[in-house]
Amino acid sequence: MVIMSELSAAPAGPGQGQQKPLRVGFYDVERTLGKGNFAVVKLARHRVTKTQVAIKIIDKTRLDSSNLEKIYREVQIMKLLNHPHIIKLYQVMETKDMLYIVTEFAKNGEMFDYLTSNGHLSENEARKKFWQILSAVEYCHSHHIVHRDLKTENLLLDGSMDIKLADFGFGNFYKSGEPLSTWCGSPPYAAPEVFEGKEYEGPQLDIWSLGVVLYVLVCGSLPFDGPNLPALRQRVLEGRFRIPFFMSQDCETLIRRMLVVDPAKRITIAQIRQHRWMQAEPSVPRPPCPAFPTLGYTSSLGHYDEQVLGVMQSLGIDRQRTVESLQNSSYNHFAAI
The missing domain is CATH 3.30.200.20 (Phosphorylase Kinase; domain 1)
Structure with a gap:
Protein backbone atom coordinates (compact mmCIF):
# COMPACT_ATOMS: atom_id res chain seq x y z
CA MET A 1 0.00 0.00 0.00
CA ALA A 12 -4.80 22.86 -16.41
CA GLY A 13 -8.16 24.01 -17.62
CA PRO A 14 -11.21 26.10 -16.73
CA GLY A 15 -11.88 26.05 -13.00
CA GLN A 16 -8.82 23.90 -12.43
CA GLY A 17 -5.25 24.53 -11.37
CA GLN A 18 -5.78 23.64 -7.73
CA ALA A 106 -11.21 15.70 19.39
CA LYS A 107 -12.86 18.56 17.50
CA ASN A 108 -13.19 21.03 20.39
CA GLY A 109 -9.50 21.19 21.18
CA GLU A 110 -7.66 21.51 24.47
CA MET A 111 -9.24 22.18 27.83
CA PHE A 112 -6.46 24.75 28.31
CA ASP A 113 -7.71 26.79 25.35
CA TYR A 114 -11.32 26.43 26.48
CA LEU A 115 -10.48 27.81 29.93
CA THR A 116 -8.42 30.62 28.39
CA SER A 117 -11.39 31.69 26.26
CA ASN A 118 -14.24 31.05 28.70
CA GLY A 119 -12.75 31.30 32.19
CA HIS A 120 -12.98 28.76 34.99
CA LEU A 121 -15.74 26.16 35.23
CA SER A 122 -18.50 26.06 37.79
CA GLU A 123 -17.90 23.37 40.40
CA ASN A 124 -20.73 21.27 38.97
CA GLU A 125 -19.20 21.38 35.49
CA ALA A 126 -15.71 20.79 36.89
CA ARG A 127 -17.04 17.78 38.79
CA LYS A 128 -18.45 16.26 35.60
CA LYS A 129 -15.15 16.76 33.76
CA PHE A 130 -13.09 15.54 36.71
CA TRP A 131 -15.07 12.30 36.95
CA GLN A 132 -14.17 11.63 33.32
CA ILE A 133 -10.49 12.47 33.89
CA LEU A 134 -10.36 10.36 37.03
CA SER A 135 -11.95 7.40 35.24
CA ALA A 136 -9.34 7.59 32.46
CA VAL A 137 -6.41 7.81 34.89
CA GLU A 138 -7.79 5.02 37.07
CA TYR A 139 -8.12 2.86 33.96
CA CYS A 140 -4.47 3.48 33.11
CA HIS A 141 -3.30 2.70 36.64
CA SER A 142 -5.33 -0.51 36.74
CA HIS A 143 -3.25 -1.66 33.78
CA HIS A 144 0.05 -0.55 35.33
CA ILE A 145 0.40 2.49 33.09
CA VAL A 146 1.27 5.90 34.49
CA HIS A 147 0.67 9.04 32.39
CA ARG A 148 3.16 11.43 34.04
CA ASP A 149 2.07 14.49 32.06
CA LEU A 150 -1.45 15.28 33.22
CA LYS A 151 -2.28 18.90 32.41
CA THR A 152 -5.10 20.84 30.76
CA GLU A 153 -3.17 20.93 27.47
CA ASN A 154 -3.42 17.12 27.34
CA LEU A 155 -7.13 17.03 28.14
CA LEU A 156 -8.98 17.30 24.85
CA LEU A 157 -12.69 17.92 24.25
CA ASP A 158 -14.71 15.95 21.72
CA GLY A 159 -17.81 17.04 19.85
CA SER A 160 -19.95 16.49 22.96
CA MET A 161 -17.49 18.44 25.16
CA ASP A 162 -16.47 15.22 26.91
CA ILE A 163 -12.89 14.67 28.04
CA LYS A 164 -10.36 12.71 25.97
CA LEU A 165 -7.03 12.13 27.72
CA ALA A 166 -4.17 12.46 25.21
CA ASP A 167 -0.39 12.46 24.79
CA PHE A 168 1.22 9.44 26.40
CA GLY A 169 4.68 10.63 25.39
CA PHE A 170 5.82 10.52 29.03
CA GLY A 171 3.73 7.44 29.81
CA ASN A 172 5.40 4.33 31.12
CA PHE A 173 4.71 0.94 32.63
CA TYR A 174 5.25 0.49 36.34
CA LYS A 175 5.25 -2.22 38.97
CA SER A 176 4.21 -1.73 42.57
CA GLY A 177 7.27 -1.37 44.76
CA GLU A 178 9.55 -0.55 41.82
CA PRO A 179 9.83 3.25 41.76
CA LEU A 180 10.51 5.36 38.68
CA SER A 181 13.03 8.18 38.51
CA THR A 182 12.73 10.07 35.19
CA TRP A 183 11.86 13.78 35.31
CA CYS A 184 8.56 14.06 33.48
CA GLY A 185 5.81 16.52 32.79
CA SER A 186 5.29 20.27 32.93
CA PRO A 187 6.82 22.05 35.98
CA PRO A 188 3.57 23.72 37.20
CA TYR A 189 1.95 20.25 37.35
CA ALA A 190 5.00 18.36 38.63
CA ALA A 191 5.02 16.77 42.09
CA PRO A 192 7.56 17.71 44.81
CA GLU A 193 9.37 14.38 44.54
CA VAL A 194 10.11 15.14 40.87
CA PHE A 195 11.60 18.54 41.74
CA GLU A 196 13.74 16.86 44.39
CA GLY A 197 15.05 14.29 41.93
CA LYS A 198 13.81 11.43 44.07
CA GLU A 199 12.54 8.07 42.91
CA TYR A 200 8.74 8.01 42.93
CA GLU A 201 5.70 5.78 42.66
CA GLY A 202 3.97 6.53 39.36
CA PRO A 203 0.35 6.64 40.57
CA GLN A 204 1.20 9.08 43.38
CA LEU A 205 2.78 11.37 40.81
CA ASP A 206 -0.40 11.36 38.72
CA ILE A 207 -2.55 12.08 41.77
CA TRP A 208 -0.57 15.26 42.52
CA SER A 209 -1.09 16.37 38.91
CA LEU A 210 -4.81 15.56 39.21
CA GLY A 211 -4.92 17.96 42.15
CA VAL A 212 -3.38 20.70 40.04
CA VAL A 213 -5.79 19.93 37.19
CA LEU A 214 -8.85 20.18 39.46
CA TYR A 215 -7.59 23.49 40.87
CA VAL A 216 -7.16 24.85 37.33
CA LEU A 217 -10.65 23.71 36.28
CA VAL A 218 -12.28 25.41 39.26
CA CYS A 219 -10.06 28.50 39.49
CA GLY A 220 -8.89 29.12 35.95
CA SER A 221 -5.31 29.58 37.17
CA LEU A 222 -2.43 27.46 38.46
CA PRO A 223 -2.00 26.76 42.18
CA PHE A 224 1.79 26.93 41.88
CA ASP A 225 3.45 29.64 39.85
CA GLY A 226 6.43 31.91 40.05
CA PRO A 227 8.62 34.35 38.12
CA ASN A 228 11.16 31.59 37.46
CA LEU A 229 11.70 27.86 37.92
CA PRO A 230 13.50 28.10 41.32
CA ALA A 231 10.62 30.15 42.74
CA LEU A 232 8.07 27.68 41.38
CA ARG A 233 10.08 24.79 42.78
CA GLN A 234 10.15 26.35 46.24
CA ARG A 235 6.38 26.85 46.30
CA VAL A 236 5.76 23.29 45.17
CA LEU A 237 8.15 21.87 47.80
CA GLU A 238 6.36 23.87 50.49
CA GLY A 239 2.93 22.97 49.13
CA ARG A 240 1.84 26.61 49.35
CA PHE A 241 -1.12 27.79 47.28
CA ARG A 242 -4.06 30.16 47.65
CA ILE A 243 -7.72 29.22 47.75
CA PRO A 244 -10.09 31.71 46.07
CA PHE A 245 -13.12 32.93 47.99
CA PHE A 246 -15.58 31.23 45.61
CA MET A 247 -14.23 27.69 46.08
CA SER A 248 -16.39 25.46 48.29
CA GLN A 249 -14.91 23.93 51.42
CA ASP A 250 -15.46 20.39 50.11
CA CYS A 251 -13.59 21.18 46.90
CA GLU A 252 -10.76 22.74 48.89
CA THR A 253 -10.38 19.71 51.15
CA LEU A 254 -10.23 17.37 48.16
CA ILE A 255 -7.57 19.45 46.43
CA ARG A 256 -5.54 19.73 49.64
CA ARG A 257 -5.63 15.94 50.05
CA MET A 258 -4.22 15.49 46.55
CA LEU A 259 -1.61 18.24 46.88
CA VAL A 260 0.14 16.70 49.89
CA VAL A 261 3.91 17.12 49.73
CA ASP A 262 4.56 13.67 51.23
CA PRO A 263 3.47 11.23 48.48
CA ALA A 264 2.84 8.46 51.03
CA LYS A 265 0.12 10.63 52.63
CA ARG A 266 -1.56 11.58 49.37
CA ILE A 267 -5.16 10.48 48.80
CA THR A 268 -5.71 7.48 46.52
CA ILE A 269 -7.99 7.31 43.49
CA ALA A 270 -10.39 5.03 45.38
CA GLN A 271 -10.59 7.65 48.14
CA ILE A 272 -11.07 10.46 45.62
CA ARG A 273 -14.06 8.60 44.18
CA GLN A 274 -15.68 8.46 47.62
CA HIS A 275 -14.90 12.04 48.62
CA ARG A 276 -17.89 14.19 49.54
CA TRP A 277 -17.23 16.73 46.79
CA MET A 278 -17.19 14.00 44.15
CA GLN A 279 -20.48 12.59 45.47
CA ALA A 280 -22.21 15.98 45.81
CA GLU A 281 -24.13 15.86 42.52
CA PRO A 282 -25.92 12.51 42.09
CA SER A 283 -26.93 13.31 38.50
CA VAL A 284 -23.31 13.58 37.31
CA PRO A 285 -22.38 10.42 35.35
CA ARG A 286 -19.67 8.41 37.10
CA PRO A 287 -17.79 6.43 34.48
CA PRO A 288 -16.81 2.96 35.70
CA CYS A 289 -13.27 1.68 35.44
CA PRO A 290 -13.13 -1.56 33.40
CA ALA A 291 -11.09 -4.26 35.08
CA PHE A 292 -9.26 -5.13 31.86
CA PRO A 293 -8.77 -3.43 28.49
CA THR A 294 -11.75 -4.13 26.28
CA LEU A 295 -9.65 -4.88 23.22
CA GLY A 296 -10.88 -6.96 20.35
CA TYR A 297 -14.28 -7.25 18.75
CA THR A 298 -17.01 -9.80 18.61
CA SER A 299 -16.60 -12.41 15.90
CA SER A 300 -20.21 -11.97 14.81
CA LEU A 301 -20.38 -10.19 11.47
CA GLY A 302 -23.68 -8.70 12.54
CA HIS A 303 -21.76 -6.23 14.73
CA TYR A 304 -19.81 -4.75 11.83
CA ASP A 305 -21.09 -2.02 9.53
CA GLU A 306 -22.08 -4.01 6.45
CA GLN A 307 -22.33 -0.86 4.33
CA VAL A 308 -18.74 0.10 5.14
CA LEU A 309 -17.54 -3.45 4.48
CA GLY A 310 -19.29 -3.35 1.12
CA VAL A 311 -17.71 -0.03 0.11
CA MET A 312 -14.31 -1.35 1.16
CA GLN A 313 -14.77 -4.48 -0.94
CA SER A 314 -15.71 -2.37 -3.96
CA LEU A 315 -12.42 -0.51 -3.53
CA GLY A 316 -10.48 -3.76 -3.57
CA ILE A 317 -10.04 -4.04 0.20
CA ASP A 318 -10.37 -7.66 1.26
CA ARG A 319 -13.43 -8.22 3.47
CA GLN A 320 -12.09 -11.23 5.37
CA ARG A 321 -8.78 -9.52 6.16
CA THR A 322 -10.72 -6.57 7.55
CA VAL A 323 -12.76 -8.81 9.85
CA GLU A 324 -9.64 -10.67 10.98
CA SER A 325 -7.86 -7.38 11.69
CA LEU A 326 -10.76 -6.26 13.88
CA GLN A 327 -10.83 -9.55 15.75
CA ASN A 328 -7.05 -9.46 16.32
CA SER A 329 -6.95 -5.76 17.30
CA SER A 330 -4.49 -5.06 14.49
CA TYR A 331 -3.72 -1.36 14.06
CA ASN A 332 -3.53 -1.52 10.27
CA HIS A 333 -5.57 0.15 7.51
CA PHE A 334 -8.15 -2.68 7.59
CA ALA A 335 -9.08 -2.27 11.28
CA ALA A 336 -8.77 1.53 11.15
CA ILE A 337 -11.77 1.76 8.83
Whole structure:
Protein backbone atom coordinates (compact mmCIF):
# COMPACT_ATOMS: atom_id res chain seq x y z
CA MET A 1 0.00 0.00 0.00
CA VAL A 2 1.27 3.49 -0.82
CA ILE A 3 1.47 5.34 2.49
CA MET A 4 1.83 8.89 1.26
CA SER A 5 1.01 10.57 -2.04
CA GLU A 6 2.73 13.90 -2.60
CA LEU A 7 0.86 17.05 -3.60
CA SER A 8 0.37 17.16 -7.35
CA ALA A 9 -0.98 19.82 -9.64
CA ALA A 10 -4.34 19.20 -11.26
CA PRO A 11 -4.57 19.35 -15.06
CA ALA A 12 -4.80 22.86 -16.41
CA GLY A 13 -8.16 24.01 -17.62
CA PRO A 14 -11.21 26.10 -16.73
CA GLY A 15 -11.88 26.05 -13.00
CA GLN A 16 -8.82 23.90 -12.43
CA GLY A 17 -5.25 24.53 -11.37
CA GLN A 18 -5.78 23.64 -7.73
CA GLN A 19 -3.63 21.03 -6.06
CA LYS A 20 -4.89 17.57 -5.29
CA PRO A 21 -5.08 16.87 -1.55
CA LEU A 22 -2.22 15.12 0.17
CA ARG A 23 -3.07 11.54 1.02
CA VAL A 24 -1.72 9.37 3.80
CA GLY A 25 -2.83 5.78 3.27
CA PHE A 26 -6.63 5.87 3.05
CA TYR A 27 -6.80 9.40 4.48
CA ASP A 28 -7.16 12.74 2.70
CA VAL A 29 -5.23 15.38 4.63
CA GLU A 30 -7.24 18.56 5.25
CA ARG A 31 -5.05 20.90 7.30
CA THR A 32 -2.26 21.20 9.85
CA LEU A 33 -3.26 21.05 13.52
CA GLY A 34 0.17 21.58 15.04
CA LYS A 35 3.92 21.39 14.48
CA GLY A 36 6.87 20.32 16.61
CA ASN A 37 10.61 19.87 16.12
CA PHE A 38 10.33 16.35 14.74
CA ALA A 39 6.64 15.94 13.94
CA VAL A 40 3.59 17.55 12.43
CA VAL A 41 -0.03 16.75 13.29
CA LYS A 42 -2.54 16.83 10.44
CA LEU A 43 -6.32 16.72 10.38
CA ALA A 44 -7.43 14.13 7.84
CA ARG A 45 -10.58 12.34 6.71
CA HIS A 46 -10.95 8.65 5.91
CA ARG A 47 -11.88 8.11 2.27
CA VAL A 48 -14.43 5.37 3.04
CA THR A 49 -16.04 6.26 6.36
CA LYS A 50 -15.46 10.07 6.12
CA THR A 51 -14.35 9.98 9.76
CA GLN A 52 -12.04 12.81 10.78
CA VAL A 53 -8.78 11.74 12.41
CA ALA A 54 -5.54 13.28 13.64
CA ILE A 55 -2.36 11.97 12.01
CA LYS A 56 0.95 12.55 13.78
CA ILE A 57 3.68 12.41 11.14
CA ILE A 58 7.11 11.80 12.65
CA ASP A 59 10.43 12.11 10.84
CA LYS A 60 12.45 9.28 12.39
CA THR A 61 15.69 10.51 10.82
CA ARG A 62 15.63 13.53 13.13
CA LEU A 63 15.23 11.49 16.32
CA ASP A 64 17.98 9.93 18.40
CA SER A 65 17.55 6.37 19.66
CA SER A 66 16.24 7.53 23.05
CA ASN A 67 13.45 9.68 21.60
CA LEU A 68 12.58 7.04 19.03
CA GLU A 69 12.24 4.48 21.80
CA LYS A 70 9.93 6.90 23.62
CA ILE A 71 7.71 7.18 20.53
CA TYR A 72 7.48 3.40 20.16
CA ARG A 73 6.61 3.07 23.85
CA GLU A 74 3.83 5.64 23.44
CA VAL A 75 2.39 3.58 20.58
CA GLN A 76 2.72 0.40 22.64
CA ILE A 77 0.81 2.02 25.50
CA MET A 78 -1.95 3.38 23.28
CA LYS A 79 -2.50 -0.05 21.74
CA LEU A 80 -3.43 -1.31 25.22
CA LEU A 81 -5.95 1.43 25.97
CA ASN A 82 -9.62 1.37 25.04
CA HIS A 83 -11.59 3.78 27.19
CA PRO A 84 -14.31 6.35 26.37
CA HIS A 85 -12.25 9.19 27.84
CA ILE A 86 -8.88 8.34 26.30
CA ILE A 87 -7.94 9.28 22.74
CA LYS A 88 -8.18 6.10 20.68
CA LEU A 89 -5.40 4.81 18.46
CA TYR A 90 -6.72 3.77 15.04
CA GLN A 91 -3.69 2.91 12.96
CA VAL A 92 0.11 2.93 12.81
CA MET A 93 1.98 3.13 9.49
CA GLU A 94 5.75 3.11 9.13
CA THR A 95 8.39 3.46 6.45
CA LYS A 96 12.17 3.49 6.75
CA ASP A 97 12.23 7.21 7.59
CA MET A 98 8.68 8.11 8.68
CA LEU A 99 6.09 7.06 11.26
CA TYR A 100 2.38 7.86 10.94
CA ILE A 101 0.20 7.56 14.04
CA VAL A 102 -3.54 7.85 13.33
CA THR A 103 -5.76 8.68 16.30
CA GLU A 104 -9.21 9.87 17.19
CA PHE A 105 -9.78 13.59 16.56
CA ALA A 106 -11.21 15.70 19.39
CA LYS A 107 -12.86 18.56 17.50
CA ASN A 108 -13.19 21.03 20.39
CA GLY A 109 -9.50 21.19 21.18
CA GLU A 110 -7.66 21.51 24.47
CA MET A 111 -9.24 22.18 27.83
CA PHE A 112 -6.46 24.75 28.31
CA ASP A 113 -7.71 26.79 25.35
CA TYR A 114 -11.32 26.43 26.48
CA LEU A 115 -10.48 27.81 29.93
CA THR A 116 -8.42 30.62 28.39
CA SER A 117 -11.39 31.69 26.26
CA ASN A 118 -14.24 31.05 28.70
CA GLY A 119 -12.75 31.30 32.19
CA HIS A 120 -12.98 28.76 34.99
CA LEU A 121 -15.74 26.16 35.23
CA SER A 122 -18.50 26.06 37.79
CA GLU A 123 -17.90 23.37 40.40
CA ASN A 124 -20.73 21.27 38.97
CA GLU A 125 -19.20 21.38 35.49
CA ALA A 126 -15.71 20.79 36.89
CA ARG A 127 -17.04 17.78 38.79
CA LYS A 128 -18.45 16.26 35.60
CA LYS A 129 -15.15 16.76 33.76
CA PHE A 130 -13.09 15.54 36.71
CA TRP A 131 -15.07 12.30 36.95
CA GLN A 132 -14.17 11.63 33.32
CA ILE A 133 -10.49 12.47 33.89
CA LEU A 134 -10.36 10.36 37.03
CA SER A 135 -11.95 7.40 35.24
CA ALA A 136 -9.34 7.59 32.46
CA VAL A 137 -6.41 7.81 34.89
CA GLU A 138 -7.79 5.02 37.07
CA TYR A 139 -8.12 2.86 33.96
CA CYS A 140 -4.47 3.48 33.11
CA HIS A 141 -3.30 2.70 36.64
CA SER A 142 -5.33 -0.51 36.74
CA HIS A 143 -3.25 -1.66 33.78
CA HIS A 144 0.05 -0.55 35.33
CA ILE A 145 0.40 2.49 33.09
CA VAL A 146 1.27 5.90 34.49
CA HIS A 147 0.67 9.04 32.39
CA ARG A 148 3.16 11.43 34.04
CA ASP A 149 2.07 14.49 32.06
CA LEU A 150 -1.45 15.28 33.22
CA LYS A 151 -2.28 18.90 32.41
CA THR A 152 -5.10 20.84 30.76
CA GLU A 153 -3.17 20.93 27.47
CA ASN A 154 -3.42 17.12 27.34
CA LEU A 155 -7.13 17.03 28.14
CA LEU A 156 -8.98 17.30 24.85
CA LEU A 157 -12.69 17.92 24.25
CA ASP A 158 -14.71 15.95 21.72
CA GLY A 159 -17.81 17.04 19.85
CA SER A 160 -19.95 16.49 22.96
CA MET A 161 -17.49 18.44 25.16
CA ASP A 162 -16.47 15.22 26.91
CA ILE A 163 -12.89 14.67 28.04
CA LYS A 164 -10.36 12.71 25.97
CA LEU A 165 -7.03 12.13 27.72
CA ALA A 166 -4.17 12.46 25.21
CA ASP A 167 -0.39 12.46 24.79
CA PHE A 168 1.22 9.44 26.40
CA GLY A 169 4.68 10.63 25.39
CA PHE A 170 5.82 10.52 29.03
CA GLY A 171 3.73 7.44 29.81
CA ASN A 172 5.40 4.33 31.12
CA PHE A 173 4.71 0.94 32.63
CA TYR A 174 5.25 0.49 36.34
CA LYS A 175 5.25 -2.22 38.97
CA SER A 176 4.21 -1.73 42.57
CA GLY A 177 7.27 -1.37 44.76
CA GLU A 178 9.55 -0.55 41.82
CA PRO A 179 9.83 3.25 41.76
CA LEU A 180 10.51 5.36 38.68
CA SER A 181 13.03 8.18 38.51
CA THR A 182 12.73 10.07 35.19
CA TRP A 183 11.86 13.78 35.31
CA CYS A 184 8.56 14.06 33.48
CA GLY A 185 5.81 16.52 32.79
CA SER A 186 5.29 20.27 32.93
CA PRO A 187 6.82 22.05 35.98
CA PRO A 188 3.57 23.72 37.20
CA TYR A 189 1.95 20.25 37.35
CA ALA A 190 5.00 18.36 38.63
CA ALA A 191 5.02 16.77 42.09
CA PRO A 192 7.56 17.71 44.81
CA GLU A 193 9.37 14.38 44.54
CA VAL A 194 10.11 15.14 40.87
CA PHE A 195 11.60 18.54 41.74
CA GLU A 196 13.74 16.86 44.39
CA GLY A 197 15.05 14.29 41.93
CA LYS A 198 13.81 11.43 44.07
CA GLU A 199 12.54 8.07 42.91
CA TYR A 200 8.74 8.01 42.93
CA GLU A 201 5.70 5.78 42.66
CA GLY A 202 3.97 6.53 39.36
CA PRO A 203 0.35 6.64 40.57
CA GLN A 204 1.20 9.08 43.38
CA LEU A 205 2.78 11.37 40.81
CA ASP A 206 -0.40 11.36 38.72
CA ILE A 207 -2.55 12.08 41.77
CA TRP A 208 -0.57 15.26 42.52
CA SER A 209 -1.09 16.37 38.91
CA LEU A 210 -4.81 15.56 39.21
CA GLY A 211 -4.92 17.96 42.15
CA VAL A 212 -3.38 20.70 40.04
CA VAL A 213 -5.79 19.93 37.19
CA LEU A 214 -8.85 20.18 39.46
CA TYR A 215 -7.59 23.49 40.87
CA VAL A 216 -7.16 24.85 37.33
CA LEU A 217 -10.65 23.71 36.28
CA VAL A 218 -12.28 25.41 39.26
CA CYS A 219 -10.06 28.50 39.49
CA GLY A 220 -8.89 29.12 35.95
CA SER A 221 -5.31 29.58 37.17
CA LEU A 222 -2.43 27.46 38.46
CA PRO A 223 -2.00 26.76 42.18
CA PHE A 224 1.79 26.93 41.88
CA ASP A 225 3.45 29.64 39.85
CA GLY A 226 6.43 31.91 40.05
CA PRO A 227 8.62 34.35 38.12
CA ASN A 228 11.16 31.59 37.46
CA LEU A 229 11.70 27.86 37.92
CA PRO A 230 13.50 28.10 41.32
CA ALA A 231 10.62 30.15 42.74
CA LEU A 232 8.07 27.68 41.38
CA ARG A 233 10.08 24.79 42.78
CA GLN A 234 10.15 26.35 46.24
CA ARG A 235 6.38 26.85 46.30
CA VAL A 236 5.76 23.29 45.17
CA LEU A 237 8.15 21.87 47.80
CA GLU A 238 6.36 23.87 50.49
CA GLY A 239 2.93 22.97 49.13
CA ARG A 240 1.84 26.61 49.35
CA PHE A 241 -1.12 27.79 47.28
CA ARG A 242 -4.06 30.16 47.65
CA ILE A 243 -7.72 29.22 47.75
CA PRO A 244 -10.09 31.71 46.07
CA PHE A 245 -13.12 32.93 47.99
CA PHE A 246 -15.58 31.23 45.61
CA MET A 247 -14.23 27.69 46.08
CA SER A 248 -16.39 25.46 48.29
CA GLN A 249 -14.91 23.93 51.42
CA ASP A 250 -15.46 20.39 50.11
CA CYS A 251 -13.59 21.18 46.90
CA GLU A 252 -10.76 22.74 48.89
CA THR A 253 -10.38 19.71 51.15
CA LEU A 254 -10.23 17.37 48.16
CA ILE A 255 -7.57 19.45 46.43
CA ARG A 256 -5.54 19.73 49.64
CA ARG A 257 -5.63 15.94 50.05
CA MET A 258 -4.22 15.49 46.55
CA LEU A 259 -1.61 18.24 46.88
CA VAL A 260 0.14 16.70 49.89
CA VAL A 261 3.91 17.12 49.73
CA ASP A 262 4.56 13.67 51.23
CA PRO A 263 3.47 11.23 48.48
CA ALA A 264 2.84 8.46 51.03
CA LYS A 265 0.12 10.63 52.63
CA ARG A 266 -1.56 11.58 49.37
CA ILE A 267 -5.16 10.48 48.80
CA THR A 268 -5.71 7.48 46.52
CA ILE A 269 -7.99 7.31 43.49
CA ALA A 270 -10.39 5.03 45.38
CA GLN A 271 -10.59 7.65 48.14
CA ILE A 272 -11.07 10.46 45.62
CA ARG A 273 -14.06 8.60 44.18
CA GLN A 274 -15.68 8.46 47.62
CA HIS A 275 -14.90 12.04 48.62
CA ARG A 276 -17.89 14.19 49.54
CA TRP A 277 -17.23 16.73 46.79
CA MET A 278 -17.19 14.00 44.15
CA GLN A 279 -20.48 12.59 45.47
CA ALA A 280 -22.21 15.98 45.81
CA GLU A 281 -24.13 15.86 42.52
CA PRO A 282 -25.92 12.51 42.09
CA SER A 283 -26.93 13.31 38.50
CA VAL A 284 -23.31 13.58 37.31
CA PRO A 285 -22.38 10.42 35.35
CA ARG A 286 -19.67 8.41 37.10
CA PRO A 287 -17.79 6.43 34.48
CA PRO A 288 -16.81 2.96 35.70
CA CYS A 289 -13.27 1.68 35.44
CA PRO A 290 -13.13 -1.56 33.40
CA ALA A 291 -11.09 -4.26 35.08
CA PHE A 292 -9.26 -5.13 31.86
CA PRO A 293 -8.77 -3.43 28.49
CA THR A 294 -11.75 -4.13 26.28
CA LEU A 295 -9.65 -4.88 23.22
CA GLY A 296 -10.88 -6.96 20.35
CA TYR A 297 -14.28 -7.25 18.75
CA THR A 298 -17.01 -9.80 18.61
CA SER A 299 -16.60 -12.41 15.90
CA SER A 300 -20.21 -11.97 14.81
CA LEU A 301 -20.38 -10.19 11.47
CA GLY A 302 -23.68 -8.70 12.54
CA HIS A 303 -21.76 -6.23 14.73
CA TYR A 304 -19.81 -4.75 11.83
CA ASP A 305 -21.09 -2.02 9.53
CA GLU A 306 -22.08 -4.01 6.45
CA GLN A 307 -22.33 -0.86 4.33
CA VAL A 308 -18.74 0.10 5.14
CA LEU A 309 -17.54 -3.45 4.48
CA GLY A 310 -19.29 -3.35 1.12
CA VAL A 311 -17.71 -0.03 0.11
CA MET A 312 -14.31 -1.35 1.16
CA GLN A 313 -14.77 -4.48 -0.94
CA SER A 314 -15.71 -2.37 -3.96
CA LEU A 315 -12.42 -0.51 -3.53
CA GLY A 316 -10.48 -3.76 -3.57
CA ILE A 317 -10.04 -4.04 0.20
CA ASP A 318 -10.37 -7.66 1.26
CA ARG A 319 -13.43 -8.22 3.47
CA GLN A 320 -12.09 -11.23 5.37
CA ARG A 321 -8.78 -9.52 6.16
CA THR A 322 -10.72 -6.57 7.55
CA VAL A 323 -12.76 -8.81 9.85
CA GLU A 324 -9.64 -10.67 10.98
CA SER A 325 -7.86 -7.38 11.69
CA LEU A 326 -10.76 -6.26 13.88
CA GLN A 327 -10.83 -9.55 15.75
CA ASN A 328 -7.05 -9.46 16.32
CA SER A 329 -6.95 -5.76 17.30
CA SER A 330 -4.49 -5.06 14.49
CA TYR A 331 -3.72 -1.36 14.06
CA ASN A 332 -3.53 -1.52 10.27
CA HIS A 333 -5.57 0.15 7.51
CA PHE A 334 -8.15 -2.68 7.59
CA ALA A 335 -9.08 -2.27 11.28
CA ALA A 336 -8.77 1.53 11.15
CA ILE A 337 -11.77 1.76 8.83
